[in-house]
Amino acid sequence: MHLDNKIIYLTGGTKGIGLECARAYAAQGATVVTVSNDAASNTEDVLFADVSKEEDVRRTIQYTLDKYGRIDAVHNNAGIAHPAKPLHxxxxxxxDDLFSINVKSILYTTKYAFAALRESKGCILNTSSLVGEIGQENHAAYSGTKGAMNALTKSMALDYAPFHIRVNAVAPAGVWTPMLREWNAAQENAQDMERYLNEIHPLGYCPEGDVIADVCVFLLSEKARFVTGLIMPVSGGAELGYRRI
Structure with missing residues (x-):
């Protein structure tokens, strides 16, 4: 059990990559407190919150501390990708929505979880994207948030190393989340787009979220105890260069 008895605070954990991470963390022995803006998911350990709102983040982190007494890891996974437009x-x-949800939320989770992470010598994990490094057509603002997240990850790793708090990020390329499947089905050339999404990954396929979750388990575990400031591609080699079909 790589995460046995860990208390993990996870944002955006009811769909896509976040849901796969929640399942993987629990399977490895962790207790996962999931924060979601999906009111229908509001249960004992899935808390309704808008991570762009400071009070929501403070409240849910305090809930976690009151119930479990500590936090061993914060996984900043919540994010949005729209609109699909050039910057102008x-x-x-x-x-503002993109930067508040994708970036400012990290300020809030760090502000309110820092003392607990210092006590547990815990870690922070951010869900970034390969586009933060290489850019993406018609997604300038979204790419900007992921580039900002990458810079934050490295700077936070330096700031918090003296407290033995590790800070890393995962950077997928394409991942078959419900949002991506819905978007692809709406395209006139859905079959061509699916082929494209498979072939941008040199390993030959666009993965499900479980492949990202497996790497996240590693980065939150003691197996990665000497890893910090890493922007980890989990992209089947896509960072080596997208290929045209």
Missing amino acids: ETTGQQW
Whole structure:
């Protein structure tokens, strides 16, 4: 059990990569407190919250501490990817939403979980994206949030190393989440897009979220105890260069 008895605070854990991570963490012995903006998921250990709102983050972290007495890891997974537009067509509100949810939420989780992580010598994990390094057509603002997340990850790793708090990020390329499947089904050339999403990965296929979750388990475990400041591609080699079909 790589995460036996760990208390993990996970944002965006009811769908896609986050849900696969929640399942993987629990299977490896962790107790997972999931934060979601899906009110229908509000149960004992799935808490309704908007991670762009400071009070929601403070409240759910305090709930976790009150119930379990500690936090061993924070996984900042919640995020949005829309709109699919070049920068000049992106509205100010869309920009603010992207940066508030994808980036500012990390400020809030770190602010309120820091003391607990210092006590547990825990770790922080951020779900980034390969586009934060290489960019993406028609997703300038989204790519910008992931580039910011990568810079934050490295700077936080330096700031918190004296406290033995590790900070890392995972950077997938394509992943078959419900959101991606819904988007692909709506395309006129859905079969061509599915082929494209498979072939941008040199290993030959677009994966399910479980392959990301497996790496996340490693990064939160003692097996990665000397790993910090890493932006870990989990992309089947896509960072080596997208290929045209």
